[in-house]
Amino acid sequence: MQEKILILDFGSQFTQLIARRVRELNIYCEIHPYNNVPSVDDSVKGIILSGSPYSVRQDDAPHFDFQNHHTKLPILGVCYGAQYVAHFNGGEVMASNTREYGRANLQFINAESPLLKQIPANSQVWMSHGDTIKKLGKDFEIIASTDSVDVAAYHIKGTQTYGIQFHPEVTHSLDGKQLLQNFLVDICGCKQDWTPDSFIETTIAALKDKLGDDKVVLGLSGGVDSSVAAVLLHHAIGKNLHCIFVDNGLLRKDEFESVLESYKHMGLNIKGVDAKQRFYDALQGLSDPEKKRKAIGRVFIEVFDDAAHEVQDVKWLGQGTIYPDVIESVSIKGPSATIKSHHNVGGLPDFMKLKVVEPLNTLFKDEVRRVGRALEIDDNILGRHPFPGPGLAIRILGEITPEKVAILQEADAIYINNLRSAGVYDKVWQAGAIYLPVQSVGVMGDERTYENVICLRAVESLDGMTADWCHLPYDLLAKISNEIINNVKGINRVVYDISSKPPATIEWE
Template sequence: DWTSDSFIETTIAELREKLGDDKVVLGLSGGVDSSVAAVLLHQAIGKNLHCIFVDNGLLRKDEYQSVLDSYQHMGLNIKGIDAKQRFYDALAGISDPEKKRKAIGRVFIEVFDDAAHEVQDVKWLGQGTIYPDVIESLSVKGPSATIKSHHNVGGLPDFMKLKVVEPLNTLFKDEVRRVGKALNIDANILGRHPFPGPGLAIRILGDVTPEKVAILQEADAIYINNLRASGLYDKVWQAGAIYLPVQSVGVMGDERTYENVVCLRAVESLDGMTADWCHLPYDVLAKISNEIINNVKGINRVVYDISSKPPATIEWE
């Protein structure tokens, strides 16, 4: 019978045996999987675990600082790297979703590699890969592998020459959460909605600019804060706002405006493979819409996505 306590005990013993005095470098994303993997490794090898957290400029509003703070609070040996400008430069003028993903993946590897080189004599790359990722990366016809290139798995560039350690690669998501809870990881991190590696870049349709990111961060923060305040956040599997490259006419006082549209998306799902749109209460939607339009400069219209997956995907890109 599987219990999180026995998993933790066995895994820590195995990690100690396998890693000895070796150093491990691990990229944290703020998500559940990499956080749990980091805490397990930290309990096994302490300061020999070197965590790297990259600000790609595509995270949610204030996410970088608050996640960095909670990791530091957890005692992890972590280095934060502000690489916003490198990502914005690489994304300039690119509209195609797959090209955005490739640009982001490439810059991430460069930034991560630079940071990893600063760790003397590092031997291992730690990853938060979980069992469904392993299966997906093995299957030729995995829908997301063919439709969208996820770059979380098998992302070991040749030049890093590191051995890979993946303490969670036999676990399903709910087991990872149980392990995380047993390890006393902040509920804020464990209960976090899934968030794509390319971040807000694939929620800005068309080309990405720092200005659009700032607008979307504001709208998204209003949306997510209202979901939390109304007790809906934990009932929704994933939610986020999307910046549409569409302008429409509005009125503000006695002036005509011509500004962009933000779309709100919220879905229920078990594993992201299929999803239903959430029937959020009208009064909550109304409040969010008013708050966004009244406070976010550049947005004069808010719409709600009522498409399920399939045939729509969760993300718009």
């Protein structure tokens, strides 16, 4: 049985980061809304309570059954989690006169506390709270303080319950990883045995048991997630996996042919389907990004269903859904507000009548790549930048036409090829060109032009949840701009996007 840590989400923007830090220590964890805690069995080694935008003093503050859990398992409350435990167990939480946001230093540390082992005096931590714990209840002891916050960390005597008013998961808390390791390994007793190899072994065994001799169809995209999912399924069921790669006319230049070729070298049972015209017909006259996404999703299902029907007795649909997709589809207040439709998460139409198998739905993107390397998947696939499910349709603002797609494919190919030749492609999380519905005046060959604009986008990120724009060298940007304008008919201006996420998204639509 895979041991795990439960992280209860009270709405903090840092909850996913806590999970990532836990997993970096080779310990499996799951995020669950505070109001939907799963049953706790012997596999659960401890619980982490996240921060929250709420105050424990609010009437509608999130609540959970602390008394039932803290007698059975180690608990670490972070920020709101720490304040909640203190406030409802004889302590007092108040609005602080000296709010702490940003860096602080632990002036006092109880070196005897197992939570603070090997953490030096004056260790820098990251604070982000308006409330503070003013009084602790019976059997609580202070184990760390800053200049302005007496109760930076506490322990409930006779239990394995701890609370901290700082965020160990952010890199600004310089010894945060050590603190988490102390809690997870020394206090919870986790073995740190959740590795790519162990994941592969247990996942393939589970897939064999779940699928038996059933047939699975899976839509390949050429991206990291669907490729790793396909190889895992291939190891489990071999030729009973039927992969379908649809050319929706919205792929990058020459991508359909090159991806098909690379998959054949991997031994996958794959069929390519040219459906460009069906997608172009469905997109005709549509400019709204959400309508474009829905049209593409609908046609993809129709095309995929047609191809799947050519395989006899299919029972399962394989998908490359990863953990952030799952988390983003559920929030502490029910379904998240829709920022954009996601092509992996959501119901299937009734007519497909297929059960869904998602071998990667517990992994973050970087973990998928680690598993892919352990499976010896080619770096050309594992190193590919994320590419949106709707493809170039959401990188062409406004209505889609084959002519616009062809222009963008050429410009994008020049951009990506230059990033590769300059040796910076692998340093960028995601890059792509965007076709703007803007025309501007230019001069080419002594003649006035009135043509379209291409925007270049490149971002740095760990998991796509937040992203910063890449500071590409000016001479490289100048070279790319010059090549696009000289070689792509219909473009006379190139601009560079310097917006970060948030507030901007990585894609434009």
